[in-house]
Amino acid sequence: MATPLSAARQLAALKAEGCKVVEYKSWRSNNRNHKGSWGPVHGVMIHHTVTSGTDSSVALCYNGHSSLPGPLCHTVGAKDGTLYMVGNGRANHAGLGDDDVLRAVIAERSLPADNEANTDGNRHFYGIELINLGNGRDPWPAAQVDAAARWAAALCRAHGWNERSVIGHLEWQPGKIDPRGFTMSSFRTRVKNLLANPPGTGSSEDDMPQYINLGRTAGMQLSPDVWDAIEWDTEWTDQPGDHATGGSQFLHGPALYTGEIDIRVSGLPVGEQFQVRLSEVNDGEYTTNHPIGELIGTAGDTFAKIPITGRLPSGRGARIRVKHWHSEPVTVTGVLKVLVWAT
Template identity: 65%
Template sequence: MAPPMLPAAFLDCLRDEGVTVVEVGDWPHRNRNHKGPWGPVHGVMIHHTVTKGSDRTVAICRDGHASLPGPLCHGVITKDGRVHLVGYGRANHAGMGDDDVLTAVKNETSLPPDNEANTDGNRHFYGFECENLGDGEDPWPAAQLLAIEKVSAAICRHHGWGAGSVIGHLEWQPGKVDPKGFTMQTMRGRIAARLDGNAPEPEQPAPQPKPKYEPYPGRSFFMKGDKPALGKTSPILTAMGKRLVAVGCGRYKVGPGPTLGQADVDSYEAWQRKCGYSGAAAKWPPGPTTWDKLKVPNS
């Protein structure tokens, strides 16, 4: 039994474990806390998404849909091993599950069959959705499995839990099959070895070239409170401005340059309108979808 970590501690513990983290928008304040409490927390739950494509997967898990509002988890683990933080607090990921399973998780004993749905799991579990079609054929890359191992171990290490505090959705709620394509027993073995300091060193991949495009830097990069962060300086802003000019949305009389000005705001809003957004949805700041479409060169 433990209170949930504060967002800053959560971020630190993931990074300390060597997790590659992507912060998506204002993730620390996206939650479903108005629907009920979050905590005490007792474990980590792993899911698969039944989706294809990292951008689409992250967007769905962040925003949800009409019948199941987002966030649908705390982190999305894409096939490249990155963990995209999309929310923090109560999230619609676990649903109702078996109270006997929760007792076993608390005690870190063997899990009983999940034959009841009488306990609120959204309250008690950290949740991670993993990009996979869930058909038993879609592969699980080594980088993605390593990220699942690391995020689980990071949270367990912080709370003083063992690997028995990590379960799959299929072990919690009757009728669920996720994650499909690897066994949670095997994953718990990996997590236990990492917690014991006996995790094997992963095979080192060949050095990867620098990404061609600048990843979305997050909403806080562009804003100061609830207003544009005018005066902020970064080479990313120069690269962004040049791309806005290239796609016909430049509203510059001088520049673009590295300092955020109103011309950058006007130009990006023109780009968001060109992408089909209107009204408030087209306003500053940039969102991850239009940013990825703009293809800002890595700076």
């Protein structure tokens, strides 16, 4: 059993961990303690806000709204890595969750599936809201995720917990999806890395993948019997050096990657064949072609999800190539979603 940290101890722990902290309004007395118990605390919970904009998001988490009074968490994590303290005490963030999950957090062991909502999480968890739309396209800057990991590590260190005391809202309450855009497994690895070093000295970055989300939103007309590389015209999430707008190469080795390409083909007759593959390229020359994913034309447009997973050697890039054999015009659009670990 752990007694909640005082406001002063929270600040000291966060600053010692290397966090940039802003005290927002009267956060030290902003709580829901009159509605129920605060503590004992057993862990920390990660959320995303489903909002954009720092000022409005911080104000919302401090004040709440008509159907859910604030504070909606204890800390808000901005995209630039700044942490805003908005609550101290019981907060409306976790809601009802699974008692089996709580027992696993207390024991610091692997989490079971959350299939019940029978336990008051607002009593037992610190909560952070990370400013993100949660749509799979809003980027997660490295500074923001690192600050969130340091926030979690600071509280865990102060209580003597390990990374197993860190959970996502989606692991606590059935039906929740937050945080969306990184895995809690990789996030816990970040916290573990920090806790393995003295406060403020470690790095949290080892296992956090880069998320690439590109699109071909304007129909790309294809010639028959030719492998054409899809040229991306939209960047939702990308990192400098990994993709030039309007180009086809989206990845550079050495790296591990996993994801999918969602394809939409227009003009393909019923029963006709369409192929998709990932190809590796080195200095403009194709070196390795990966296995083919095949679509068969259906009435109207034809859709498919093609998984892409592998290891890209140093010096090589990756492109998505497509091919058809129909004599009439065929066009393709698509969305690429890939997690990448530099090696």
